[in-house]
Amino acid sequence: MVIRSLFKVILCHGQESSAGLDPLYCDLNLSINPHRTFKMSSRNPVLINSTISSSSNSNHGPSNDIASFKKVLSSSTRVLALCGAGLGASSGLDTFRGSGGMWRNHRAQSLATLDAFRRDPGLVWLFYSYRRHKALAAEPNKGHFALAELARRMRKGREEGFVCLTQNVDGLAQRAGHPEGSLKLLHGCLYDIKCANPICNYRERNNFNDPYHPSLAITSEDDEKLLPAANKIRAVATYLDPNKSTTAINKDELPHCPNCITSLLRPDIVWFGEALPGDTIDEIDQWIDKAPIDLILVVGTTAQVYPAAGYVDIARNAGARVAVINMDREGLGSAGGLGKDDWLFVGDAGTILEEILSPQSSVRRRRSEKGYQGVA
Incomplete structure (x- = not known):
C-alpha cells in the first residue's frame, strides 16, 4: 500500500511543530545530519509538521495560464486534490498559520x-x-462548490475519477454537497x-x-x-x-x-503525533493503486504537514502534473518544486477554483479582476 510504505520514514529539517510528537507514536532520531528522521512505529502514519523547503525543479517556472490548465483538466481521467486551511480562509475562517497562528x-x-x-x-x-x-x-465558498461539482462531473458509474483529500475539519465541503465517496477526511471533523x-x-x-x-x-x-x-x-x-x-x-x-x-x-x-484514520488511508491507497494520476490540485496549503503532504510527492513521482492554488507563493513545502509543465495560481482559493474548474467560465477575463498574479 502506497502511503504505508512511503511514510515509514519521513525526512524534514528545521524545527518540528511546537506541538511536539507523542512518543507513543513516533521514534525521533536526531543525528549530526541536519535532517531529522521520523520512523513510524504505529500501524498508521502520524500527523507531524515539517518545514521542508523546496526549490524549483526546472529553470522554467510554472504557468498561470488558465486555458492550458483547463485543457489538461478536461483530458484528465483521474484527478487528486489536497486541500488545506487556505480554502476555509475564503469563508472567513482562521488558518492559524504564520503570524496569525x-x-x-x-x-x-x-x-x-x-x-x-x-x-x-x-x-x-x-x-x-x-x-x-x-x-x-461560516458558509461554503465558491471553491467548495466547484470541487463538489468536479467530483460529480468526473464520476463514471461507481468509479471516482476525482478524489479530494482534505486536511480541513470545518465541515464546509460536506455542506457544499461534496459527494461522500470522493471526499476523504484526513484529520477528522469538528x-x-x-x-x-x-x-x-x-x-x-x-x-x-x-x-x-x-x-x-x-x-x-x-x-x-x-x-x-x-x-x-x-x-x-x-x-x-x-x-x-x-x-x-x-x-x-x-x-x-x-x-x-x-x-x-x-x-x-487527529492531533499532532496521532495516527491518521486507517480505513481512510486504505481507501486512498486503493484508489491511487488503480491507475496513474493525471493531475493533482494543491489548494490552500503549503504542504508541510505530513503525512498528507506526501500525497503531492506520490502523484508527482507517478508523472502527475501539479497545480497549486495558494494565497502566496512563499514556503510551499512539498507543493513547491514546480516546473514548466505545472501551474501556480496565486490569490483567493475560492475565487480561483470557481474560475479554473468550471468548464463554462471564460478564460478571457483579465486576471487582475480575479485577483491573479503572474508567476516569474
Missing part, C-alpha cells in the same frame, strides 16, 4: 496535541469550541466527538450543538451570532474571542463520556 497567546498548533489536552483539557476544549462556533457561522480513553469506543457523529456542552457556553460583545445564555450557566462567561483571556474551566465541568462515565470526551480530531 496565535489563539489567546498560545500557538494554535501547540493546542492540537494529546499532551496539551492532558495538561489543560479546558483550554483545548475552549479552542475547539471557538473553532466549532466559527465554522458553524462536529465529531469521542471518548479520550482509547479503550472506550464511544463516538458521536455530526453533533452541531453550539455550544457542545454547557461548560463551553459562549458570549462576546464582539459577535452578534454568539449565544447569549452563557451568563445564566456560568458566573464568569466563557469568551471565545481569541484575543480575550478566560477563567480556567474545572475538569469536572467538562463533558464526560456517557459510556465509561469517568473519562473526558474530546474532539474527534
Whole structure:
C-alpha cells in the first residue's frame, strides 16, 4: 500500500511543530545530519509538521495560464486534490498559520496535541469550541462548490475519477454537497466527538450543538451570532474571542463520556503525533493503486504537514502534473518544486477554483479582476 510504505520514514529539517510528537507514536532520531528522521512505529502514519523547503525543479517556472490548465483538466481521467486551511480562509475562517497562528497567546498548533489536552483539557476544549462556533457561522465558498461539482462531473458509474483529500475539519465541503465517496477526511471533523480513553469506543457523529456542552457556553460583545445564555450557566462567561483571556474551566465541568462515565470526551480530531484514520488511508491507497494520476490540485496549503503532504510527492513521482492554488507563493513545502509543465495560481482559493474548474467560465477575463498574479 502506497502511503504505508512511503511514510515509514519521513525526512524534514528545521524545527518540528511546537506541538511536539507523542512518543507513543513516533521514534525521533536526531543525528549530526541536519535532517531529522521520523520512523513510524504505529500501524498508521502520524500527523507531524515539517518545514521542508523546496526549490524549483526546472529553470522554467510554472504557468498561470488558465486555458492550458483547463485543457489538461478536461483530458484528465483521474484527478487528486489536497486541500488545506487556505480554502476555509475564503469563508472567513482562521488558518492559524504564520503570524496569525496565535489563539489567546498560545500557538494554535501547540493546542492540537494529546499532551496539551492532558495538561489543560479546558483550554483545548475552549479552542475547539471557538473553532466549532466559527465554522458553524461560516458558509461554503465558491471553491467548495466547484470541487463538489468536479467530483460529480468526473464520476463514471461507481468509479471516482476525482478524489479530494482534505486536511480541513470545518465541515464546509460536506455542506457544499461534496459527494461522500470522493471526499476523504484526513484529520477528522469538528462536529465529531469521542471518548479520550482509547479503550472506550464511544463516538458521536455530526453533533452541531453550539455550544457542545454547557461548560463551553459562549458570549462576546464582539459577535452578534454568539449565544447569549452563557451568563445564566456560568458566573464568569466563557469568551471565545481569541484575543480575550478566560477563567480556567474545572475538569469536572467538562463533558464526560456517557459510556465509561469517568473519562473526558474530546474532539474527534487527529492531533499532532496521532495516527491518521486507517480505513481512510486504505481507501486512498486503493484508489491511487488503480491507475496513474493525471493531475493533482494543491489548494490552500503549503504542504508541510505530513503525512498528507506526501500525497503531492506520490502523484508527482507517478508523472502527475501539479497545480497549486495558494494565497502566496512563499514556503510551499512539498507543493513547491514546480516546473514548466505545472501551474501556480496565486490569490483567493475560492475565487480561483470557481474560475479554473468550471468548464463554462471564460478564460478571457483579465486576471487582475480575479485577483491573479503572474508567476516569474
